[in-house]
Amino acid sequence: MLGAVILSPATLDPIILEMSAKYRIEPAWIKAHIKQESNWDVNASRFEAHKGDASWGLMQLLLATAKEVLRNPDLTITQLTQPRVNIEAGTKFLSQLWSRFGNMSDAIAAYNAGSPRLDKKTGKYVNQEYVDNVLKNYKTYKTLGTSVIAEAAINTRTAVESAVSMPS
Numbered sequence: 001m002l003g004a005v006i007l008s009p010a011t012l013d014p015i016i017l018e019m020s021a022k023y024r025i026e027p028a029w030i031k032a033h034i035k036q037e038s039n040w041d042v043n044a045s046r047f048e049a050h051k052g053d054a055s056w057g058l059m060q061l062l063l064a065t066a067k068e069v070l071r072n073p074d075l076t077i078t079q080l081t082q083p084r085v086n087i088e089a090g091t092k093f094l095s096q097l098w099s100r101f102g103n104m105s106d107a108i109a110a111y112n113a114g115s116p117r118l119d120k121k122t123g124k125y126v127n128q129e130y131v132d133n134v135l136k137n138y139k140t141y142k143t144l145g146t147s148v149i150a151e152a153a154i155n156t157r158t159a160v161e162s163a164v165s166m167p168s
Helices: 008-023 026-036 061-069 083-101 104-113 129-146 149-167
Strands: 045-048 053-056
Touching: 008 026, 008 053, 008 083, 026 129, 053 061, 061 083, 083 104, 083 129, 104 129
Parallel strands: none
Antiparallel strands: 045 053
């Protein structure tokens, strides 16, 4: 893959709004996933060793998942990393998970881990930190509304949280 290609939320707003309307998923939720999954990097990829596959693009989808969700067995990695295709696949997948589980937290957990699995000891999601991060991003994008302001606020919050959590 090429190096990082970071796009702003404002650049992607037309696609996000189109997919939001098409699949009935709030734009803030789509943006929250993009922020968490790729930090707006079109070329983001992550090898998933336990699956022998990789996640691709803005919404970090496995190629097999995207092929299934879009019902396109001929979909390629090159196509999946195109913002429109990736955001459509990710948003449609979120919509399917929302329909299946009926609540945002379970859908977020399933998007990341395949299902909303709970830790038997704590009763929390096994990927609780991921779920919490997406929900924080969602609340920020929903509250602030405008992409540029929301992105600046999230970046500031992330930097502050990182600084606070660093060991002394």
